[in-house]
Amino acid sequence: QVQLVESGGGLVQAGGGLRLSCAVSGNIFSINAMGWYRQAPGKERELVARLTAGGSSNYADSVKGRFTISRNNDRTTVYLQMNNLKPEDTAVYFCAAEVYTSSYDLDDYWGQGTQVTVSS
Numbered sequence: 056q057v058q059l060v061e062s063g064g065g066l067v068q069a070g071g072g073l074r075l076s077c078a079v080s081g082n083i084f085s086i087n088a089m090g091w092y093r094q095a096p097g098k099e100r101e102l103v104a105r106l107t108a109g110g111s112s113n114y115a116d117s118v119k120g121r122f123t124i125s126r127n128n129d130r131t132t133v134y135l136q137m138n139n140l141k142p143e144d145t146a147v148y149f150c151a152a153e154v155y156t157s158s159y160d161l162d163d164y165w166g167q168g169t170q171v172t173v174s175s
Contacts, residue, residue, distance in 0.1 A: 057081035057164045061150045064169030067140055071173075075135040077150030077166055087153040087161065089126065089133040093146035093171075100149070104135060118144075140173045147171075 063075040079086065090105035104124035106112045112124055123136045133150065150166035 057083060057152070057154050057156065057162075059150050059152055059164055059166035061148065061166040061169040064148060064171045066172045066174065069141055069173055069175045071140055072136070072138040073140060073171060074137070075148055075150075075169060075171075077133045077152075079131045079133075079152050079154070079164075082156045083131070084155040084157050084160075086130055087155060089124075089130075089150070089152045091124065091133070091135045092149045092151055093144075094149070094168075095143075095146040098146075103148070106133065137171070140171075142173045142175045145171060145173050 058081050059077055059079050061077045067073050088105055088107045091103040092100050093103050094100040102115055103118055104114045104122055106124045106126060121139045125134045147168040148171050149168045152164050154164055155161050
């Protein structure tokens with residue numbers, strides 16, 4: 056069993072910044088990758104940023120230059136630093152992790168989501 060808990064969402068004015076955190080715990084053999092997704096009303100869930108165990112990262116074009124994904128040293132917590140926020144960034148943000156619970160069992164796990172609202 057693997058659990059992900061997000062925090063840091065809230066209401067922020069356009070142009071401001073916000074940092075989201077996600078803590079991963081449970082039966083973890085290793086973590087292949089961690090990332091952030093978001094879903095706005097009436098839209099499909101989309102990838103925002105992803106960070107692999109090897110240190111490679113990728114971002115949605117809409118957030119490049121504004122958002123930064125990072126992790127702590129033991130790789131069990133992932134962060135999303137969001138700067139210069141825009142109203143179109145308003146969405147529920149979900150943390151996700153690709154977790155090996157053994158040397159051969161790989162599954163995706165999701166947090167419950169945290170609301171980010173950007174006012175203009």
